[in-house]
Amino acid sequence: MLLSLEMKGSFLVKALLLLGFCGGAYAGSVTVEGMDREITINQARSKVPQGKKVTDTSCTTIEVRLDPRYRCTVIWE
Numbered sequence: 001m002l003l004s005l006e007m008k009g010s011f012l013v014k015a016l017l018l019l020g021f022c023g024g025a026y027a028g029s030v031t032v033e034g035m036d037r038e039i040t041i042n043q044a045r046s047k048v049p050q051g052k053k054v055t056d057t058s059c060t061t062i063e064v065r066l067d068p069r070y071r072c073t074v075i076w077e
Contacts, residue, residue, distance in 0.1 A: 028075070028077075030048065030073070031071060031072065032047070032071075032072055033069055033072075035069055035070070040059070040072045041057060041059065044073065044074040048076045052076040053076060055075050055076060055077050056073075057075075
């Protein structure tokens with residue numbers, strides 16, 4: 001199916017408008033790994049740019065040679 005140049009341009013403009021309206025909701029994130037969950041969360045939070053608001057924090061436990069490690073992600077806006 002071949003699209004005319006006008007249809008391609010129209011699609012591109014609509015896609016850019018959609019990204020412009022939705023793109024601002026997610027500003028940034030940082031992921032850190034460590035051996036202690038609380039310390040790992042604090043290390044990740046220390047990397048959030050000054051003045052930004054943390055909106056979510058999540059951690060995943062990873063077993064490494066029978067020892068738990070934590071991969072924690074902090075999201076900000």
